[in-house]
Amino acid sequence: MKQVLNYLKKKEQDDPGMYYKFKLDEENKVTSMFWTDGRSTQLYEEYGDCISFDTTYRTNRYNMPFAPFVGVTGHGSTCLFGCAFLGDETAETFKWVFETFITAMGGKHPKTIITDQDNAMRSAIAQVFQNTKHRNCLFHIKKNCREKIGSMFSAKANRNLYEEYDDILNNCLTEEEFEVLWPQMIEKFSLQNIKYLQLMWKNRAQFVPVYFKYDFCPFIQSTALSEGTNSRFKRGVGPQHSVMSFMKEYENINDTIFDTEYSKDFQSRTKMPKTLWFNYLIEEQASELYNLDIFRKFQNELKDTLRLQVSVIQQGKVYEVFVSPNSIQQEYRQRKHIVIIDLPNENFGCICGKFSKDGMLCSHILKVMLELNVRKIPEKYIIDRWRKKEKKEKVKGSIHTDATDNSVLMFNVLSRKGADIASKASKRKRTYQFMMEELEKLEMNVQLMIEQEAETHLSQDESNTVQNDTVQHAEEEIIEEVEIEDPDLANTKGRKPKRYRRIVEKMIETSKRKSKDEQHTTETRKKNNTQEETPKEKLHAKTS
Template identity: 45%
Template sequence: MLVKEENGRWKIIRLELDHNHPLYPGNREQLFSGHKYMTEMEKAIIRTLNANNIATRQMISILSYLRGGVTALPYKKKDVANFRTKLNRVISGSDMKQALNYFIEKKNKDPSFFYKFDVDEHLRVKNIFWRDAESLKYYAVSFDTTYMTNKYNLPFAPFVGVTGHGHTCLFGCAFICDETIDTFKWVFESFSEAMGGKHPTTIITDQDAAMKAAIEQTFSNTKHRNCLFHIKTKCYNKNLKCFASNEGLPEEFEDVVGNSLTIEEFETLWTQMIADYKLENNKYFNKMAYIQHHKFFNRISENSRCINAMDMYNRNILSKFMKELRATTRLSYKELEQQGQYEVWEKHNQIHKRHRFRKYIVITDLTNGREDYSCICGKFNKDGILCSHILKILVEIEASKIPDKYIIERWRKKERKIQLKKVASNTGTDDILRFNILSRKAAELTSKGATKEEAMEYLLEEFSRIGKNLDIMLATRNKEIPQETSTADALGPTRERPSFHKEKRETREAKKMESKGGTRKGESKKTTAEED
């Protein structure tokens, strides 16, 4: 178009009606800036998905499914990403408040839930500890702070233990601001408070000096041991080049650390390994301590009756016990000159096994009615189950029963019969499930309602009516409306609601009276009144 001004007016002097650019596809007009929109329902769905860390591309897939296809979406992936950014900006300023509200909600639903905050002099939260209601049993505990969160860079410290079936369980969790003695003391004191003031029998941690000092001050009667996994992992991480450049060193290291039976054997083999691989100048190898015999320290019942292994062990522990029992068929033994001492070894030491040929010493004491057994391998002290070496001697001396004190109390079948305090169910999962079911149903209806104007208007009216009825129903349940107003009256005359159960009950009573040849009391009075 060309225009020209003449006498204060604009005059069109040339006009070309043909388009000089490609037209936008006719089925995507909704993506024009003026046509883009996002419903409140879709925003609510995005909030839910964002709270569960669902990726934006997956959100688009879900939203397009609800809309009936990608082409039906009146916005792009970038618009969803921008909305998520706004949400995260709001959340970042109130995340601690939301965490507190979440814990309060959990506490209201389940009074056994425990949580605790630690604040600094400016009343800012430093540390958080929480414990689930199902974590009120006391076993050996592992405490680990090697986990780090991505966003806040806060050490995550879980308390992990062992159940009566040999499975790991989570006792409690904490987010901590640092790894100092004071912080660890606060965490351990919070854990003790959450567990009713009872200290763990044993606690296993990594090699952390501050953690060790805090345990000594907080859990004075608790046995503290270092975790072999962390010790070995730290050794590998600090000596990557050393292990890579010395062929056979990793296998030798695992054999010496994992299979040494005594302190003397470990020190001899360790010194020999250092000499063979010329590691005299390696500071870490020269400082590494002996960590083989870390006891499990289980409670032992001293006065309960002796029972058969099939009757006393639960299923999971029984399978481990049977593995040790089957291994006795591969063992040979010899009684030593010292009274009550036996030497046990494998009949044929398999070549494919990397550990050296070894003989295990089993010491017994059967004097004065005693039934004491111990093995140099220390399996019972670590795992709470008798080793194959002791079982071999029990078989050879024709012992018909395992001494009761070698059956750890929590391994017993009667563990299942303990009446635990019923914990209030967490309805959060049920709420989410109901929401998802209703959302799917609502999406189906709205898809049909969007096809025609009258269908949409009908649905809107029904939604409004259902919303009012729901409000009244919930208010009635919460006793927020007067008791004399019944639910049926409150719902209004829009639809008659006959009392099916009442009619059914009256019919049943009428048949009963007819079978007896009589009439109901109310009917008798009515008949008398009519006759009068």
């Protein structure tokens, strides 16, 4: 850990946005740690509206849960906001890492956070991210359901049960629809005594998509982003690797992320789609504004309009959009999507809520636009997040200025604001010279204020890296002069796997074991037969 601390101090000299924090026990052994760098905090400032957080990966020599904070870039790619090693998975530790994360990010809170099911994590999120929507990973809940009651889905008596179950979970348009259809399914297939389904019903507001359709969480419903990030780390580090190895792998992965982002920015700026699928004006407009990968998602929505029909409920105001009866691809349960429009004010809304969730218009609204010969998508429906960099509108500042008395938070806020102004001023010589002159004036005024406070004994000397926030937590924080110690090594020899194995995996393992035993038995019999025949063969050779 001393090597890690030295590494972080060296990185901090080159990167003012570098931030790290350690948590110690009574013996000064590291129990938890968090770190991020300037590139990650820049990404968070732009794309930190939705984060994925997962702690299932423990591959390191200390067997500490590895917890990356992961997000989605403007190209729909995965990015890293920061990483942590946790000493345990208690509410107190989760609260520590979430508070540390927010401090590192200048006080900005995400709009949505998606995690696995963990009560301690849920408790900490409720305390730290009070205005953030928390949802659980739908994929893991469905996977657990298949493992626990998979036989119910395959039973002949329950024909179409899985289709019914999957349709209700994924496709309900309103909470009321879900709360009507789910009990009907339970009664229809006599599932009243299935405990896991009872648990799913009790916790429905924590994971069922319809309860989150107005919460921004672009193109994801699971912690797949975090699991993908874990896989990338696994390719570079393993059970015997130190935290230092993770640091270097973090830097390598971030290099790859930024190289990919720059490459995609360049492609979006210099290349246009080879062909427009439908030659609509709105398709051409989208191709000019959207990043290429996002434009392809938009084209898929346009493609879906081909199988849709529109009926008028109230001319110029309310429409019903549904799958055409002659379409080959039909829904399990046909639904009619209500689209409400206000053409004079250029307002469009759909009951599916896709624009709120993904920041992109749905196929239902696009179908109505095409029917009404709308020639241009209103600018407000092509959000800055998905636009080419040169096509972005002026972004309103979201940096928090209320930094209270926390010097670390104030430093991060000022650094981010300063980097933004410096980026603009460096484009032209005139703005550069103006900025330099104003900075000299600012520096003189700040120095004067510091001297005035020093005279009245009000100045405070606070460290920027790792420090004590309160006397109560003094034993938990690292001061630079303290000699830190490594965590206890995990006993990896003969260590039991932490990951819960699925029933299918156990069946495959049992099958392989049986096959291996049978092969061993066959080889043993052949060997015994050979040993029995050998003396006879020798006797025959002697007599002959």
